[in-house]
Amino acid sequence: MRSSIKGLLFAGLLGAASLGLAVPAAAGPTLDAIKARGVIKVGVGTAPGFFSPDSNGRWQGFFVDIGRALAIAVFNDPEKVQFVSASPQQRLPALQSGEFDILLSAVTQTAVRSSKLGFHFGPVVFYDGQGLLVPKKLGVNKGSELNGATVCVQTGTTGELNIADFFRQNKATFKPVVIEETAEFRKAFTSGRCDVLTQDASDLAIARTQLPSPNDYVLLPERISKEPLAPAIRYGDDQWLEIVNWVVYATIQAEEFGITQANADEFLKSDNPSIRRFLGVDPVIGEAFKLDPKVFHTIVKTLGNYGEIFERHIGKATPVGFERGYNQPWTKGGLLYSPPFR
Amino acid sequence: MRAIVTNGARAAAAWWGDHAAAQLGLLAGTVLLFAVLGANTLENMERFGIRPGFEFLHRAANFEIGESLVAYTAGDTYGRALLVGLLNTVKVAVLGCVLATALGLALGIARLSGNLLLSGIVQVYVELIRSTPLLLQLFFWSATLHALPGPRQAFQPVAGVFLCNRGVFLPALRFDPLGWDIPQLAGFNFTGGATLTPEFAALLIGLAVNAAAGIAEIVRSGVQSVPAGQWEAARALGLPRRRILRLVVLPQALRVIVPLLTSSWLSLTKNSSLAVAIGFPDLVSVINTSANQTGQALETMAILAAAYLTLSLAVSVAMNAWNRRLARRGWP
Numbered sequence: 001m002r003s004s005i006k007g008l009l010f011a012g013l014l015g016a017a018s019l020g021l022a023v024p025a026a027a028g029p030t031l032d033a034i035k036a037r038g039v040i041k042v043g044v045g046t047a048p049g050f051f052s053p054d055s056n057g058r059w060q061g062f063f064v065d066i067g068r069a070l071a072i073a074v075f076n077d078p079e080k081v082q083f084v085s086a087s088p089q090q091r092l093p094a095l096q097s098g099e100f101d102i103l104l105s106a107v108t109q110t111a112v113r114s115s116k117l118g119f120h121f122g123p124v125v126f127y128d129g130q131g132l133l134v135p136k137k138l139g140v141n142k143g144s145e146l147n148g149a150t151v152c153v154q155t156g157t158t159g160e161l162n163i164a165d166f167f168r169q170n171k172a173t174f175k176p177v178v179i180e181e182t183a184e185f186r187k188a189f190t191s192g193r194c195d196v197l198t199q200d201a202s203d204l205a206i207a208r209t210q211l212p213s214p215n216d217y218v219l220l221p222e223r224i225s226k227e228p229l230a231p232a233i234r235y236g237d238d239q240w241l242e243i244v245n246w247v248v249y250a251t252i253q254a255e256e257f258g259i260t261q262a263n264a265d266e267f268l269k270s271d272n273p274s275i276r277r278f279l280g281v282d283p284v285i286g287e288a289f290k291l292d293p294k295v296f297h298t299i300v301k302t303l304g305n306y307g308e309i310f311e312r313h314i315g316k317a318t319p320v321g322f323e324r325g326y327n328q329p330w331t332k333g334g335l336l337y338s339p340p341f342r
Numbered sequence: 343m344r345a346i347v348t349n350g351a352r353a354a355a356a357w358w359g360d361h362a363a364a365q366l367g368l369l370a371g372t373v374l375l376f377a378v379l380g381a382n383t384l385e386n387m388e389r390f391g392i393r394p395g396f397e398f399l400h401r402a403a404n405f406e407i408g409e410s411l412v413a414y415t416a417g418d419t420y421g422r423a424l425l426v427g428l429l430n431t432v433k434v435a436v437l438g439c440v441l442a443t444a445l446g447l448a449l450g451i452a453r454l455s456g457n458l459l460l461s462g463i464v465q466v467y468v469e470l471i472r473s474t475p476l477l478l479q480l481f482f483w484s485a486t487l488h489a490l491p492g493p494r495q496a497f498q499p500v501a502g503v504f505l506c507n508r509g510v511f512l513p514a515l516r517f518d519p520l521g522w523d524i525p526q527l528a529g530f531n532f533t534g535g536a537t538l539t540p541e542f543a544a545l546l547i548g549l550a551v552n553a554a555a556g557i558a559e560i561v562r563s564g565v566q567s568v569p570a571g572q573w574e575a576a577r578a579l580g581l582p583r584r585r586i587l588r589l590v591v592l593p594q595a596l597r598v599i600v601p602l603l604t605s606s607w608l609s610l611t612k613n614s615s616l617a618v619a620i621g622f623p624d625l626v627s628v629i630n631t632s633a634n635q636t637g638q639a640l641e642t643m644a645i646l647a648a649a650y651l652t653l654s655l656a657v658s659v660a661m662n663a664w665n666r667r668l669a670r671r672g673w674p
Contacts (some may be wrong), residue, residue: 092634
């Protein structure tokens with residue numbers, strides 16, 4: 001009798017797990033599901049500047065605006081998007097099981113995620129690298145001086161592997177303290193349980209501003225990994241992937257053209273055929289995507305170009321205060337490069 | 343011949359009940375349902391490009407684990423990483439059960455004491471612990487241990503023993519050459535000696551303190567379940583209080599206590615999975631990381647379920663055997 005109960009439990013477990021996976025198969029391609037639902041479901045994280053609800057409960061941030069741009073592309077309405085916060089540990093399985101249509105939670109694009117784990121990535125929206133935050137009183141100037149240190153790492157990120165690789169390369173040892181929950185993770189660092197907090201440098205810069213006394217901590221200069229942060233979607237919907245791709249490219253292209261929120265309407269009168277195609281005066285591109293021909297004009301007019309979105313949420317004038325760094329158009333020496341809109 | 347047939351029919355009826363056809367239909371339906379779900383899962387995994395199977399256990403796991411009973415470094419296999427996690431879970435569960443039982447026994451007896459202050463204090467303890475979530479208690483212990491001073495300002499209650507926010511450092515016996523291995527402050531931290539990390543200590547204290555509240559109540563109810571007449575009869579025979587407890591009351595109380603104690607131990611073992619919240623690398627924590635790095639979510643969940651099921655069933659079997667002996671003989 002007992003063994004049959006055990007068997008039933010096991011079968012129940014498998015069944016419950018397969019139910020979780022059965023949903024997307026029935027839902028069909030993502031774009032159809034989005035249109036039927038009338039709203040895009042976007043998975044985000046919690047980091048002011050990138051994504052956080054404001055005092056009115058409205059989501060704000062760099063990645064949030066990319067989500068709104070997608071809502072404009074699909075529904076011509078920046079509000080037809082629903083943001084759901086997910087921990088780094090839950091976000092990829094949740095995307096895989098169809099809880100989100102897209103993940104805009106600062107996910108690093110990697111080979112295994114794009115192949116074995118079954119995710120497509122859109123264009124890189126933020127070039128980042130894993131950094132090391134240490135208390136100033138430790139007197140450490142570079143990562144190679146950290147032999148024997150205790151390091152707080154958040155589970156579910158590429159950080160766990162990078163930090164192990166970094167210490168192995170330096171023939172040094174460390175003690176990891178792996179914590180899932182963001183608040184507990186930071187508390188462990190501020191209480192002195194760890195010597196080092198490691199995460200993407202952008203997250204660390206944001207985290208530092210939220211620590212009780214930010215000036216007691218310093219972000220070490222080196223980046224121990226490449227962290228290209230990109231939108232992630234499930235396999236199985238090429239059309240949705242292309243909309244994501246070209247919405248991101250549009251914000252980058254608009255900055256390259258010099259089209260801003262303020263002057264978008266003036267550019268409608270431009271004689272430049274590239275700009276006319278881009279803004280939909282010549283409707284060829286919108287028609288090709290089966291979208292409103294003026295879609296990229298609406299996006300720039302509503303949210304601004306890449307540079308404006310960047311400066312508004314995470315630029316020098318904000319508490320986060322990032323330099324543009326690699327996140328500049330290629331014409332200014334950065335890595336942002338959009339394929340041509342033709 | 344007839345007797346065999348009737349016996350056979352009776353045995354079949356015990357399995358299938360009065361409505362054999364309906365039972366069979368239900369069984370077939372259930373099997374079919376799970377077959378469809380299983381096929382769907384496999385199809386979806388195929389679609390996502392995930393190869394089902396346990397091959398990943400032989401692959402290199404490139405993450406570090408904070409503490410381990412067996413040698414492990416980044417680059418060892420996932421199988422070994424999971425073993426490290428399982429041993430950490432077993433370590434905290436076994437030590438937690440021992441501590442919780444000792445503490446619970448003491449508290450349960452204190453609760454029965456004629457001293458109202460002592461009994462009242464225990465009651466307050468039990469109510470406080472039982473009415474707050476375990477996760478909150480774990481956060482409390484974790485924060486308390488993290489509030490200790492840093493390694494360079496470590497407390498030294500006894501020579502060679504250091505207490506700081508990196509854990510408790512104790513001298514360890516060394517065999518070659520024989521002597522004591524005293525912890526030394528070197529660079530960022532202490533080296534040498536034996537270490538009890540704050541995460542492990544917080545989890546152990548949290549689980550033991552939590553389960554002890556339940557065990558105290560179990561012990562109290564067990565002792566109180568023995569009729570007063572038993573005490574009186576033993577006293578009439580001239581037995582002293584200690585012998586009454588040992589020879590008359592506890593043997594009968596244990597029949598009530600042991601089955602309940604089993605479920606307390608099982609809960610403690612399963613509750614140890616909250617370790618992930620405070621950063622102790624137990625099986626759940628290692629499974630989480632492995633699932634995240636390999637994408638084999640179903641397989642790792644199956645391993646997790648199988649591991650807890652095995653641990654729990656092993657505890658159940660052992661405790662049930664002991665309980666049967668107890669019921670027959672009356673004394674362990």
